[in-house]
Amino acid sequence: MGNVLAFCEYSDGQLRTSALANLAFARQAAKFHAGDVIALLVGQGAAAAGAHAAKLAPKVITVEADGGELANYLAETYAPVVARLAKENGATVVCATATAVGKDLMPRVAALLDAGMASDIAKVEAKDTFVRPILAGNAYSTVQITTPIVVVTPRQSEFEPAAELGGAGTVTAAPAGTVDALGAKFERIDAQKSDRPELTDAKVVVSGGRGMKSGENFKVLEELADLLGAAMGASRAATDAGMVPADWQVGQTGKIVAPNLYFAVAISGAIQHLAGMKGSKTIVAINKNKDEPIFQVADYGVVMEWEKAIPELISEIKKLKASR
Amino acid sequence: MKILVPIKRVPDPTQKAKIKDGHIDLTGASWIVNTFDEYAIETALRLDENGAENARIPGTEIIVLSIGPDDAAKEIRTCLAMGADRAIHVVAKDDEIDSLTVVKVLQAVVAAEKPDLVIMGKQAVDGDANQVGQMLAGKLGWAQATFAASLELAADKKSVVVGREVDGGVEYKRVPVPSVITVDLRIVGAKAVKNGVTPETHSYPGEGARLPSLKGIMAAKKKPMAVAKLADYGAAAAPVITEKSVTLPPPRAAGQFVADIPTLVKKLADEAKVL
Numbered sequence: 001m002g003n004v005l006a007f008c009e010y011s012d013g014q015l016r017t018s019a020l021a022n023l024a025f026a027r028q029a030a031k032f033h034a035g036d037v038i039a040l041l042v043g044q045g046a047a048a049a050g051a052h053a054a055k056l057a058p059k060v061i062t063v064e065a066d067g068g069e070l071a072n073y074l075a076e077t078y079a080p081v082v083a084r085l086a087k088e089n090g091a092t093v094v095c096a097t098a099t100a101v102g103k104d105l106m107p108r109v110a111a112l113l114d115a116g117m118a119s120d121i122a123k124v125e126a127k128d129t130f131v132r133p134i135l136a137g138n139a140y141s142t143v144q145i146t147t148p149i150v151v152v153t154p155r156q157s158e159f160e161p162a163a164e165l166g167g168a169g170t171v172t173a174a175p176a177g178t179v180d181a182l183g184a185k186f187e188r189i190d191a192q193k194s195d196r197p198e199l200t201d202a203k204v205v206v207s208g209g210r211g212m213k214s215g216e217n218f219k220v221l222e223e224l225a226d227l228l229g230a231a232m233g234a235s236r237a238a239t240d241a242g243m244v245p246a247d248w249q250v251g252q253t254g255k256i257v258a259p260n261l262y263f264a265v266a267i268s269g270a271i272q273h274l275a276g277m278k279g280s281k282t283i284v285a286i287n288k289n290k291d292e293p294i295f296q297v298a299d300y301g302v303v304m305e306w307e308k309a310i311p312e313l314i315s316e317i318k319k320l321k322a323s324r
Numbered sequence: 325m326k327i328l329v330p331i332k333r334v335p336d337p338t339q340k341a342k343i344k345d346g347h348i349d350l351t352g353a354s355w356i357v358n359t360f361d362e363y364a365i366e367t368a369l370r371l372d373e374n375g376a377e378n379a380r381i382p383g384t385e386i387i388v389l390s391i392g393p394d395d396a397a398k399e400i401r402t403c404l405a406m407g408a409d410r411a412i413h414v415v416a417k418d419d420e421i422d423s424l425t426v427v428k429v430l431q432a433v434v435a436a437e438k439p440d441l442v443i444m445g446k447q448a449v450d451g452d453a454n455q456v457g458q459m460l461a462g463k464l465g466w467a468q469a470t471f472a473a474s475l476e477l478a479a480d481k482k483s484v485v486v487g488r489e490v491d492g493g494v495e496y497k498r499v500p501v502p503s504v505i506t507v508d509l510r511i512v513g514a515k516a517v518k519n520g521v522t523p524e525t526h527s528y529p530g531e532g533a534r535l536p537s538l539k540g541i542m543a544a545k546k547k548p549m550a551v552a553k554l555a556d557y558g559a560a561a562a563p564v565i566t567e568k569s570v571t572l573p574p575p576r577a578a579g580q581f582v583a584d585i586p587t588l589v590k591k592l593a594d595e596a597k598v599l
Binding site for chain 1: 337338340341343348422423424427446449450451452453454455456457458459460461462463465466467468469470471473483485488489490491492493494495496497498499500503508509510564565566567568569570571572573576577579580581582584585586588589591592593596598599
């Protein structure tokens with residue numbers, strides 16, 4: 001038996017949606033390990049977000065540094081805290097959602113614990129056995145890990161967000177211990193501000209590709225996205241060409257999304273892109289060339305130039321909304 | 325700078341995945357240098373050269389290391405042909421090693437070679453694990469900068485500012501020398517790497533890593549490649565992760581072409597019920 005220590009990201013006093021997928025995984029793992037889920041919140045504002053976490057996990061540990069040394073996330077300072085608390089709390093599973101932070105942090109935690117790690121998993125098969133996509137999602141590998149502690153990053157799109165438990169868990173504050181950044185320093189973040197939902201949380205995603213030709217042309221896709229409350233995405237070709245911000249990229253090396261509805265507009269459908277979106281429930285492809293590979297994964301394909309298709313789509317959806 | 329670049333050979337990702345006896349069938353597969361590792365070699369070269377004069381900075385060295393079967397020598401030579409100076413080939417079968425084994429070897433190589441930086445791809449495009457760089461940094465007690473989209477070497481060469489693509493923007497993180505850096509695809513952008521020697525006005529082609537030149541290919545044949553075993557670095561063929569089986573995802577149900585936008589909207593509303 002052992003506990004599951006779930007590192008959870010939060011902002012403004014609430015766990016992030018991505019952390020709810022981690023807790024969903026943690027509950028499954030805890031059953032196999034006959035232990036408890038312990039949510040771990042590290043950094044500035046951890047205590048404030050503890051109350052929300054306590055609705056979702058029976059035990060919550062928060063860690064803040066008095067001098068603000070943990071204010072900005074750094075793998076160098078966070079990993080020793082996670083590893084130490086894993087040992088102190090009898091954890092046999094340590095997990096975090098495979099976000100930019102989770103992917104940066106957890107292998108370092110695994111190294112500190114001499115633990116085997118399964119990245120980006122889609123499914124729990126047994127206490128030490130997990131299913132994970134390989135080859136850009138073209139195959140699924142079932143792996144078994146033999147170390148006493150296993151480290152796992154679940155893929156957000158594969159786990160339904162954990163629901164609240166109905167009671168309140170216990171919240172305890174743990175000391176930060178010695179914080180040593182090993183010479184690393186957070187300098188700044190150039191944030192992309194947007195009122196749209198996060199790409200990985202959105203129910204609808206509108207993505208554009210190389211065929212959009214310019215960033216200016218993406219405006220019409222943004223109009224469609226805003227009409228649907230959708231997040232904006234893009235293919236690597238479009239982000240590489242500088243048409244849209246890099247963090248819009250959907251694909252093997254970008255974001256993995258699985259919305260209810262995915263629009264791929266003027267996207268050819270390279271393996272790299274398909275790896276990031278083929279888990280979507282309904283895929284619509286709009287492209288002027290009917291031979292593009294995107295049509296092989298699309299549920300609905302329209303062979304048409306985007307210049308004609310998108311304005312018409314916006315007007316038809318407006319009509320549909322007005323009729324309800 | 326003295327830079328260690330660990331690389332992995334991977335099956336060419338454009339090949340269709342086939343299953344044999346419950347695992348990926350690699351019979352007759354063609355192999356390439358993992359794309360992100362190729363970018364790591366490119367990054368190391370850009371740090372160690374004057375790009376405008378196409379000349380290496382004196383006193384710099386790039387060592388490429390790979391752990392893999394005998395055949396992997398071919399991919400290692402490709403990296404030497406791109407411009408790396410020498411290589412270490414640790415011979416091991418793919419099923420004898422996992423991330424922690426690789427890290428153990430790398431740790432020993434770092435201790436022996438004392439590089440200023442370890443630069444590698446953020447992940448291998450076959451296993452997609454994205455672990456080794458972070459694990460190595462953790463084991464060494466070094467700082468790490470993962471998913472690097474840009475690098476700028478400080479004037480005193482004692483630190484590097486790394487632009488990292490994170491959720492919601494680009495984070496700039498300073499790491500000291502030595503550190504472990506893992507690179508993302510935008511690191512090969514026209515002006516993504518700044519070493520203080522290549523003039524700011526210089527632009528690289530920005531379309532991936534450089535191809536080996538004919539001269540480079542000839543030179544690579546004479547460059548030293550040390551051959552070693554796992555045991556030489558205190559590592560053993562004892563992976564803690566084993567692959568039980570591999571399956572291919574079920575194909576998506578066949579889609580349909582629709583003739584016009586009104587039909588599409590009707591189907592999305594009534595059939596798929598997503599509008």
